[in-house]
Amino acid sequence: MLVIGGGPAGAAAAIRAARAGVRVTLFEKGLHGRDKVCGDGLTPRAIAALHDLDVDISAAHRIDGLRMIAGKKRRELAWPTTDRFPNHGAVWPRRKFDTHLIDAAVTAGADVRFGTEAMPVVDGGRVLGVTAGGENFTAPMTVLAAGAQGAAANLMGAQRQPDEPFGLAIRAYAATPRHAERHLEACLSLRDEHGTPVPGYGWMFPAGDGTVNIGVGALSTMKGFKNLNLNTLLDQYAALVRDEWSLGSYIEKPRAWRLPMSSKRRHGPGWVAIGDAAGFVNPMNGEGIDYGLESGMLASDLFIADPVSAPERYDREVGERFDAFLRTGRRFSFIIGHPLLLRSGLRVAVGTQAAANVTLAVMGNLIDNETPGVAGLVMRLADRVLGIADPLLRRTRAKDR
Numbered sequence: 001m002l003v004i005g006g007g008p009a010g011a012a013a014a015i016r017a018a019r020a021g022v023r024v025t026l027f028e029k030g031l032h033g034r035d036k037v038c039g040d041g042l043t044p045r046a047i048a049a050l051h052d053l054d055v056d057i058s059a060a061h062r063i064d065g066l067r068m069i070a071g072k073k074r075r076e077l078a079w080p081t082t083d084r085f086p087n088h089g090a091v092w093p094r095r096k097f098d099t100h101l102i103d104a105a106v107t108a109g110a111d112v113r114f115g116t117e118a119m120p121v122v123d124g125g126r127v128l129g130v131t132a133g134g135e136n137f138t139a140p141m142t143v144l145a146a147g148a149q150g151a152a153a154n155l156m157g158a159q160r161q162p163d164e165p166f167g168l169a170i171r172a173y174a175a176t177p178r179h180a181e182r183h184l185e186a187c188l189s190l191r192d193e194h195g196t197p198v199p200g201y202g203w204m205f206p207a208g209d210g211t212v213n214i215g216v217g218a219l220s221t222m223k224g225f226k227n228l229n230l231n232t233l234l235d236q237y238a239a240l241v242r243d244e245w246s247l248g249s250y251i252e253k254p255r256a257w258r259l260p261m262s263s264k265r266r267h268g269p270g271w272v273a274i275g276d277a278a279g280f281v282n283p284m285n286g287e288g289i290d291y292g293l294e295s296g297m298l299a300s301d302l303f304i305a306d307p308v309s310a311p312e313r314y315d316r317e318v319g320e321r322f323d324a325f326l327r328t329g330r331r332f333s334f335i336i337g338h339p340l341l342l343r344s345g346l347r348v349a350v351g352t353q354a355a356a357n358v359t360l361a362v363m364g365n366l367i368d369n370e371t372p373g374v375a376g377l378v379m380r381l382a383d384r385v386l387g388i389a390d391p392l393l394r395r396t397r398a399k400d401r
């Protein structure tokens, strides 16, 4: 098996397959210890996936819940205890987290080639393998784990769907005496420099190492998205939280990156796409590490069971697990692209304890097609209702300035 990309998704696929005795070669264009622009937040769902992957997580900073802020309203909730996910998450700066995972892949026996860009070799619609460092490699399955879509995805026809939403987010690190806190903080009532409400949120994710990961993210469905200046938005947010967090100045220059939320294709003869490369990011919180880990493990499990049918089965099974929820999230993002609807939505989202519990489940990536209880019911209903309203939502989406 060949893997293009050594982020959490690619590393999870490599660990799983190599431990089962599959010959795995993984290509990572960055060097060992490369960083990834991220909020560094691991949801309870991600912790469950890391347990499933049998990876030691003792170095991560444990997180017990989420503080949601919308205007003057604040709610601090503990992650719920469920049958499927533990009641805690973590913050683990990506430079360390990703290195830990990729090292686990090497220990499992994967041949990991750092500083090596790989491109798929496509012949008559089938991916035969990759070309990397002047060499050709072939395998029954190539796993595209290259993150937000680029050149490799283009060759496979796995680009982002142009009419679907996507996100942009920026993050920095800063010193704070509150670095060891055990709650994430999300400010849901962001405004841009013109005072327009932004569908997205500002975050303070304490890393437990003297710093906090501070960032802001926004959805492409907002009015004025093309002119949105993320650096300004981050500075405004930092000014808002500076006193409460006794925030130091940014430790390094803030960095931004894309949040892909769709993909034209995620499988074909001889290949599958996992993680961000498949568009598996929750439009309602921009989180995707957990989906990356899960889709990576699933792709490898199916490959181990039967390399020939693996791409088809992967597409079906990953679709059953994620599609309805992510589709609902994308449709919802058209609604909150309208400032008025966003403002009323926020009042509902944190207005009552019951609604806040659903918001918490959404923000923790705890919902999918198998979720029991109120949160699951709300999402299944939303899938149906927003499905009917889909053409209207697209027609009436907020127009850019």
Ligand SMILES: Cc1cc2nc3c(=O)[nH]c(=O)nc-3n(C[C@H](O)[C@H](O)[C@H](O)COP(=O)(O)OP(=O)(O)OC[C@H]3O[C@@H](n4cnc5c(N)ncnc54)[C@H](O)[C@@H]3O)c2cc1C
Pocket: 004, 005, 006, 007, 008, 009, 010, 027, 028, 029, 030, 034, 036, 037, 038, 039, 040, 041, 042, 043, 116, 117, 118, 119, 145, 146, 147, 148, 150, 152, 168, 169, 170, 171, 215, 256, 257, 258, 259, 274, 275, 276, 277, 280, 281, 286, 287, 288, 289, 290, 292
């Ligand atoms: C600002 C920001 C904040 C975020 N915050 C969170 C958060 O708090 N929690 C969360 O769960 N998610 C968060 N996300 C999303 C999260 O970062 C991604 O979902 C996650 O990194 C996806 O993992 P991946 O392995 O699919 O891709 P990536 O982590 O992007 O890894 C892809 C790898 O592929 C390599 N690569 C690319 N092309 C090639 C090639 N041709 N050959 C070889 N190597 C290649 C890249 O160098 C990279 O290392 C955030 C995203 C952003 C932008």
